[in-house]
Amino acid sequence: MPAIGPDEDAFLASHTRVFLLGTRADGSPTGWPMVGLHRDGALEFSTYRRSQKVRDLGRNPVTACVVAPADGTRALAVRGTAEIVAADPGTVAEPAPSDVRVEPEIAARARARMASGQRVVVRVTPTAATWVPGWTAE
16 A cells, blocks of 8 residues: 555655755754655655765654645645665756756766765655645745
8 A cells, every 4th residue: 555645646746845854863853945856656855975964864764854835835744764875877857847947067067976976865755645734835
């Protein structure tokens, strides 16, 4: 049985504005605004291997994401488990979703950093998803 339904799956596939949430070493909450791509049933985020989020999620992979499009029509809270993985540099920024603008030189730099191992992918596998009631982006 899938962790999320078809409506939630379609929403994740069509929106990339995501707030990734985790916990610090002291257990307090923390979060990062990210571009999240929905691939193969998971949300994926590109980040530097040495980033604080990689350390935090490596220590405690239990995470949540709030997918909140700028149009403010609705938002989806996704609970899941994070995994830090190496990425295939050929998939960086291609194809770019319509709401993500990536300049060619930035995409090339990201591919090079993926290839060198400087960047990794945080892959969040959903365990549950809930629509946020009364959400507006105002």
